[in-house]
Amino acid sequence: MDSVEVEVEKLRALKVLGKGAMGTVFLVEDRTKSTKAPFALKVVDKTCVHAKLDAERRARWEIQVLSKLSHPFLPSLMGTFESPQLLAWALPYCPGGDLNVLRYHQTDRSFSPAVIRFYVAEILCALDHLHSMGIAYRDLKPENVLVQHNGHVTLTDFDLSRKLTLRPVPPLSLPPPDPRRKHRRNFSRWIPLLPPDGLKKAKSARVSPVSRRRPSFSNGQRSNSFVGTEEYVSPEVVRGDGHEFSVDWWALGILMYEMLYGTTPFKGKNRKETFRNVLTKPPEFVGQRTPLTDLIEKLLQKDPTKRLGYSRGAAQIKEHDFFRGVQWDLLTEVFRPPFIPSRDCPSFQFSDHNSGFDITEYFQNLKSSPSLPPSPSSSPSPSLSPSPSSRFKKNLSLTEF
Numbered sequence: 001m002d003s004v005e006v007e008v009e010k011l012r013a014l015k016v017l018g019k020g021a022m023g024t025v026f027l028v029e030d031r032t033k034s035t036k037a038p039f040a041l042k043v044v045d046k047t048c049v050h051a052k053l054d055a056e057r058r059a060r061w062e063i064q065v066l067s068k069l070s071h072p073f074l075p076s077l078m079g080t081f082e083s084p085q086l087l088a089w090a091l092p093y094c095p096g097g098d099l100n101v102l103r104y105h106q107t108d109r110s111f112s113p114a115v116i117r118f119y120v121a122e123i124l125c126a127l128d129h130l131h132s133m134g135i136a137y138r139d140l141k142p143e144n145v146l147v148q149h150n151g152h153v154t155l156t157d158f159d160l161s162r163k164l165t166l167r168p169v170p171p172l173s174l175p176p177p178d179p180r181r182k183h184r185r186n187f188s189r190w191i192p193l194l195p196p197d198g199l200k201k202a203k204s205a206r207v208s209p210v211s212r213r214r215p216s217f218s219n220g221q222r223s224n225s226f227v228g229t230e231e232y233v234s235p236e237v238v239r240g241d242g243h244e245f246s247v248d249w250w251a252l253g254i255l256m257y258e259m260l261y262g263t264t265p266f267k268g269k270n271r272k273e274t275f276r277n278v279l280t281k282p283p284e285f286v287g288q289r290t291p292l293t294d295l296i297e298k299l300l301q302k303d304p305t306k307r308l309g310y311s312r313g314a315a316q317i318k319e320h321d322f323f324r325g326v327q328w329d330l331l332t333e334v335f336r337p338p339f340i341p342s343r344d345c346p347s348f349q350f351s352d353h354n355s356g357f358d359i360t361e362y363f364q365n366l367k368s369s370p371s372l373p374p375s376p377s378s379s380p381s382p383s384l385s386p387s388p389s390s391r392f393k394k395n396l397s398l399t400e401f
Contacts, residue, residue, distance in 0.1 A: 006041070006078070006079035006080055006081040006088060006089070006090050007081060008043075008081050008083070008086060008088060008359050008360060009358075009360070010030055010031060010032050011028045011029070011030055011031065011041065011359060012028060012029055012030075012031045012356035012357070012358070013026040013027065013028050013041075013356055013357050013358070013359050013362065014026075014027045014028065014029060014038060014355075014356050015027050017040060021055060022042070022044060022055055022058060022059060022062075022157075022159055023042060023043050023044035023045065023055065023059065024042075024043050024045075024362075025040055025041070025042050025043075026040070026041045026043065026359060027039075027040060027041075027093060028040075028041045028090075028359070029356075031356075038093050039078060039090050039091065039092060039093050040090065040091045040092065040093045040094075041088055041089070041090050041091075041359070042059075042062075042088065042089055042091065043086055043087070043088040043359060043363075044056055044059045044086070044087045044088070045085060045086060045363045045366075046084070046085060046086065046087055047084075047085050048363070048366075048367075056087060058159035058160075059087055059089075059159065060087070061158075061159060061161075062089075062157075062158045062159045062161075063077065063080060063089050065135060065158045065161055066089065066091070066158060068133065069129075071125075071126060071129045072152065072331075072332045073122045073123070073125055073126040073129075073152060073153055073154055073155070074126050074129060074130070074154060074155055075091045075092060075154050075155070075156060076091070076092065077089060077090070077091065078090035078091060078092065085360070085363070086359075086360070086363070088359075091156075092148070092154075093149075094146035094147055094148050094149070094154060094156075095147075095149055095341040096146065096147025096148060096149070096151065096339060096340075096341040097146070097147060097341075098142060098143050098144070098145055098146050098147070099119065099142035099143075099145040099147070099153075099255075099259070100141075100142035100143050102147065102339060103142065103258075103259065103262065108262070109262040110259065110260055110261060110262040111259045111260065113260070113290070113292050113322075115259075115338045116256060116259045116260060116292065117292075117322065117323065117326070118334070118337065118338055119145070119153055119259070119338070120252070120255070120256055120259075121323060121326050121328070121331060122152060122153045122331055123140070123145060123153060123155070123252065123255070124252070124314055124317060124318065125314070125328065125331065126153070126154070126155050127140070127155075127248050127252070127314060128313065128314035128315075130155075130161070130248075131166075131245050131248070131313055131314065132166075134163055134164055134165065134166045135158075135161050135162070135163055135164070136161060136162050136164050136243075136244065136245050136247060136248060137155065137158070137160075137161050137248050137251075138160045138161055138162060138247055138248065138251075139157055139158075139159075139160040139161070139229065139251075140155075140232065140248055140251035140252060140255060141229050141231075141232050141251070141254075141255065142255065142258065142259075144156050144157050145255075147339060147341065149340075149341055150337070150340065151336070151337030151338070151339055151340040151341070152331075152332065152334075152337055164244055164245065230271055230274055231254065231264040231266065231267050231274060232250075232251045232254045232255075232264070233275070233278060234246070234247045234250035234251070234278070234304070235250075235278055235279050235302045235303075235304075236304050238275045238278055238279055239279070243304070244304075245309075245313065246304040246305075246307050246309060246310045247304075249299050249307055249308065249309035249310070249317065250299060250300065250304070250307065252299055252317075253283075253295075253296050253297075253298075253299025253300040254266075254300070256292070256295070256296050256299070257283060257296050257300070260292065260293075260296070261286070265277075265281075265283040265284065265300070266278045266281055266283075279302070283296065283297060283300050285297070291320070291321040291322040291324075292322050294320075294321070294322070295308070295317075295320050295321075295322040298320070299317075308320070
């Protein structure tokens with residue numbers, strides 16, 4: 001993706017894509033250019049008294065991470081902007097929505113094993129790249145897996161990620177590819193091509209974390225931060241034992257379970273019960289054991305040292321039977337993924353190009369309006385509230401970086 005000149009005064013916001021503790025995400029276009037290809041702009045109002053105290057710090061960390069990424073399943077930083085009031089950074093727009101929205105468009109609210117294999121293989125490659133850079137993602141969930149215009153995935157939201165010391169990982173030994181296999185596979189019939197805007201995205205509400213003051217591991221390979229999304233938090237994070245890259249493999253297991261069954265395995269009536277289930281309850285599976293359920297079970301090992309991926313990272317997970325036949329170096333060559341956003345989808349219908357609104361004025365109006373911005377305890381905006389069938393996922397903010 002080419003870089004863009006990010007000057008907020010030259011940009012016109014077409015709509016608000018989302019709001020969170022970090023700020024607001026807009027779909028924007030450059031009004032001074034004839035092409036006017038829309039892109040996403042994440043903006044933090046540095047002067048907002050309602051903003052989290054560490055929002056600007058997390059935003060700068062995310063920009064730092066994005067500036068170093070170069071991978072087909074990870075976003076690229078297109079440009080940045082900063083003024084005394086605003087800190088903003090531009091990213092490619094993903095019109096396919098996220099995996100949570102896409103899952104709800106399926107008749108049984110779940111994906112087939114073949115579709116799970118496709119998406120998880122790409123997510124695994126993205127996590128592998130992050131880990132090779134010494135970055136633990138720490139916020140994997142369906143809402144953070146976006147579908148690009150070409151149907152391939154990309155991860156988003158890196159403010160909870162953390163730089164850790166790499167452990168030596170043996171190289172992956174894969175059998176030579178079968179020359180009889182075609183290099184391109186057609187997956188166009190995997191998922192009905194339904195527009196992603198029919199379901200409102202679940203609001204990810206960040207809450208105050210539990211204080212963790214246990215000493216850090218001396219080898220620098222672990223973090224004691226209590227972060228993540230409630231239903232995706234690993235046992236070692238709940239216990240406050242310190243954690244490393246294996247938290248991403250745990251979250252990958254939770255993600256796969258939710259893609260398969262339409263629900264997370266340890267969700268309780270409240271946070272206390274959820275965390276108790278994370279620590280003590282085994283995941284429940286339906287029907288006969290399959291390579292998919294076997295992989296999920298191995299990823300959801302309570303002991304991180306026994307979790308698949310702990311000893312050799314993504315290479316160890318790629319060798320599992322569930323991924324048999326996957327040609328890892330040819331994933332980007334799949335020209336018909338399960339779902340490709342159509343130009344007829346509502347997500348591509350932005351607005352009248354003569355309309356739109358000014359971003360700076362948007363934040364000024366928030367401050368001048370007596371009802372905006374909402375207090376942390378108020379209800380979410382109707383335009384951002386989830387559908388009755390979706391659920392809120394609570395993020396546990398960073399306590400230490």
